[in-house]
Amino acid sequence: MRKIPTLFLRDPDDMRRVTSDVHPDCQWVLDGEGTATRKYDGTCVMYDGERWWARREVKPGRATPAGYQPVMTDEVTGKTVGWEPVEQSSFATFHAEALDAIVDADQFAGPQLGAT
Structure with a gap:
């Protein structure tokens, strides 16, 4: 990552x-x-074809959030970088707002937050 x-x-x-x-x-x-x-500049997010994920960095000794998907651990700092479901992240409100702001549906191929 x-x-x-x-x-x-x-x-x-x-x-x-x-x-x-x-x-x-x-x-x-x-x-x-x-x-x-x-x-x-902004929030790092990923859409995997089914759901939205937010980039999350977890410091050594800290608990990982529910549903967290680790990607790699920095050998120097010990921090693990991975993905957490965007709806539980601290960016959930901003992400939903950004999706709502998209006017042209051709600009975006993924679902709206919370849609199944």
């Missing part, structure tokens, strides 16, 4: 800023080998 890299490398002295150096994993964008997608 690796995060999407930024086009430019981050400034090690201030990780909120980027440098003018291209991230090696993103050189293909400047080489014209595909179409980059703009990622807006």
Whole structure:
């Protein structure tokens, strides 16, 4: 569950800023080998064809939420990253609001939250 890299490398002295150096994993964008997608900051969610999931990070020694699906554990921090059902996550209200805001049904192929 690796995060999407930024086009430019981050400034090690201030990780909120980027440098003018291209991230090696993103050189293909400047080489014209595909179409980059703009990622807006927000909540990481996944639709698996049946239900919506929210990304969840669980610190070592903490209980996992009901229905949690672990994906990987960081060897350095001990944090486990995985998915929890979005309807029980702290983002449930925002997720439902985002789905309600979709006007054009062609933009979205999944069900509305709570639909079966």
